[in-house]
Amino acid sequence: MTLSSCAAPNITTDAADDALPPCTAKGSPFENVTPFHWNASQKTWGNITWSKDYHERVGEVIDEYLAIIGGSENVQNSQEAQARGQILHCTADEYRSVIPAGPKLTELARELPPWSKTDPTKLSAADAGIVLLEYLRTYECALREQRTFLRENISIETARLSPPRSLNQRELEKEVDRRQTMIDDELRVARPALERTLLLLGGMQRIHPLIADLQCIERESLDLRNALSLFTDAASCMGRSVDARSPLRF
């Protein structure tokens, strides 16, 4: 076992190789998702669709991380709990490989520019924080971009409707106001919510290398105990076997 005791996770990404990405929805997971759907029957636009996607995915990645490190009691059944214990790869050479990333995190990272060209096996569950913060950055960029060009976007969207519609100034301002309120609400909540969640997870993440070491030592100790049981059984026969030789010596 070669683990880095008490060492902080050595997180490296290929992001450093890239230039600072532009703050836009282009190239982000939100690029091809329409932010506001037109409800043809009610003839209105709905709520912001990005919100649902974003918060759901963040929640799922965090739940997955908690499941991997075993920090949640939200266990469906004993099989799931057992599976958690098997995630730890004690024979890995470095900490990042001890807890590989789960499918949700890998899938999300692939959609983000810094990791889109990276080997997914290099991703660790410990990278959940930086992947989520990057996801948040792209979300905020997409929201700000949308807010900056609200009027233009609404005009384009109405023109693309079938049949095309045109809004009068009052309707346009009302829709702008509605959308801006929703975007502002998202911008207000998204970052503090993620940061506070990561703050709580930070304690677990900080101590997890140590706990992973302990878990691996625990497993290895059990192996060692079994081996020593056999050894002790054999050792208990030594004195008696030599007793049988005694008459030859005296």
Next chain:
Amino acid sequence: MRHARFIAGMMVALVATPASAAGLYDQVRYAVDQETRSTMIEDEVATFVANVMREKNPEWKDITAKDVLTAISGDLAGLCDNKPDMSDSSKCVNFARQITTLARREQDLRAFGRRLEVIASRDELPVDGLRGNATDFAMHEQAILNIWLAGSGTVKTGMLPTFRDLALPEGSLDGLVDGVRSALEALPREELIAAVWRYRHGTRLIEEQRLPDYAPPNINGAIADTERQYLLNRWPGVESALDALWSTILASSADLQLKNGEYGVLLPLPLVKKDQRTERGVPPLTENILVWGRVDHDMSGLHPLGDVGLLWEFPIEPVLPALNGSKPILGGAFPPDAEDGTGLCSHPIAKQGYLCRPLKADPDGTCAEKAPDDVSAITLTACSDEGFGDFTWAGPEICRDIDWHSVDEEDKKHTCNLKVSCSDSCINFPDADWHTYAKEENGDLYVCVQEGSAMPAQYNLMRATAIADIVCNETFDEQLNDSPEFDCCRVMAEGQQAACRMMEEDGVFQNEDGTIAYSSEGIPFTTETCTEVMTQRECINVTCPGSRQYKSADGEYLLADEIVERAQSIVGGKSCSEEIRAPDPRLSGVMNAIKHRDDIGRPGRVITFRNSIGNLLCAAGQYLEESMKRHNLGAGRIPYTGMDQAFPWSVQGLMDPMPTAVGSGANLPLIAPAQGGGSLPSYHPALLAKTFDIAVCGEAGLPPRVPPELCMLDAQRRIDLPLMTFFATAQGAIGESQDIAEATMLAEQAGVAIGARMGNGYYAEYLRTALRSLTDVLDGTENVLERLRTIGSPSLMCPGPDTPPLNGGTALSAAARSSASSEQ
């Protein structure tokens, strides 16, 4: 009600698109949304603000919580339309502004409290030892200790708790857990939060059912109309639901037949099962609550460590100071101090932690963390000056220091009470220099050494006690069955050999120039010849196989006489009594060995012990030691019978493949950490505040003042101290606001910087002390396991100099072997 409509609307908005069960992120997101929304505040704050405003101004006596929520939402018309006193719009604006300011401040304070709770939870969650899940640091540590620790759990080795899953049939507790859930759901939100915190250490603890061992913390601490009216309250409905759960798990634990130190544990159950949880959206608090249970072994029925309680899965909601009683609670009544030894210290694992036990000083008497004289400091841990009085060195003798296996009556027959006496004449053997008597039925084993013997006393004592070491193992009945002839060769040679080796080590067999001396008969003085002649002289009528004959024609043993003479002249000698008072270390080693004698390898002997690595090593080590001691496997033990090579391992110079001896230099994998416990650095809030005050006043260019607000720049200063011209004075007065703004900003920055730096300092200090021992142990353990992996087993019992090295093993390299050989 607008507020209710808003909540409902928000819930609909958030719940509208379900996908999977809500989790931690949703809980946090909901809290953040509530705290930061500019058009709403919490119900408690709205009620509080309304109460305060009513008391503050009689004109506002009709204000309600609903009005506060209306003011917050910015609906001035809705706020003032129906109030005759507010018909003036400027009055209404002023009224709304006061409400909003007060409400927002209170709301920010509560948000700050939640952030503090998250920060505290971040560090405490993985180490509180209450959850028993995979991230529970304490559980893993206990598990490893249990696997490794030698001993049977006596006072010396300490009692490590062992936990067994109660493993109740799935769903058997559903009704009871639902009962707890219903009781909690019946409480207002603030009280629900307080109830979970109140019963986190168990309901029986709060109900005083665990007395006298564990007292409830702050049992009378709840005082109505104070901030802590909920913090230390009790809720009979919740208690009775938890009591019902306790009765059930107590009854079901009977099947486990718990032993002392064992606990039947109900692993924390979610109050709401996963498949019943809210889909992505705003989850109720009950989805973040767990129920735990634990039954201990207790014949008296009091079960001081048995309890059931509540836990936050993720503690993100603190008990915030209550705002509303029979009147608005303005603050000032702090919660009572925590009582040492209560609460956290009522849990089996946590009570072993350094917050719950006295810390002892380092072996050299120094104390890393002493209780300071400064009363302004908050000291969570402080060590006593006792030192490591009961520190057990995890060295080679650990198996002797502890009771690692069971001892029954039959076993006791094989132990003995050594009684050494010095006398002018030994009973029944007046002419003998020494005598080891047969073991008596009660285990007493007498050894007598003559005071005036020609042979120095230490050698006589060594012979007698070495023989006693052999006799000790035999029962009284077995001694009777032994044939004297067989017994003499077998037993006497051992004793004589021990004394002869001692003489050789003392230089009795050497000339002054270090060469081997020869007797007048031309026989070299060696341990071998000494053993043979001394044995022969004692076993007169027996011919020991393989031994040479030393008896001369006139029946004398000249060699033996000359050995006695050389010993007397070269070593001199203390009397027997003197030797007993200050024994030679080799002699005291043998006597201690008899005292701790435990022949587990004796045929027919059955031992039982707890399955741990430490105990297995004790057993294996003892078996091997007995084999070496009793059965000539150890080279050089009885050369005259087996003609083995003396000390072949030393001759070979082969290194111990895994040296563990204390003080052996670089390889110290099993050395215990230098410090046994960690400590938390003292926290000096007063000092922090003082530092901040100095910084604030420093920014204004003033000496420290109390309160520091006095240091803030006065906007009227320039008017009080006018400059030469009116224009300059006016300009200066205008610039005052900029000065104040800058000073305020710098003070705020300094506050954060000071706080962050102090926090980091405390954290680093904590890690340095608390984790040092742990990392030492982990490093040592990894070292041991790594070495175990690379150790090769020898294929020969006594490899010679030309034996090829082991594959991947530890045999010396050719160069090293050559070097070792050349040293012989």
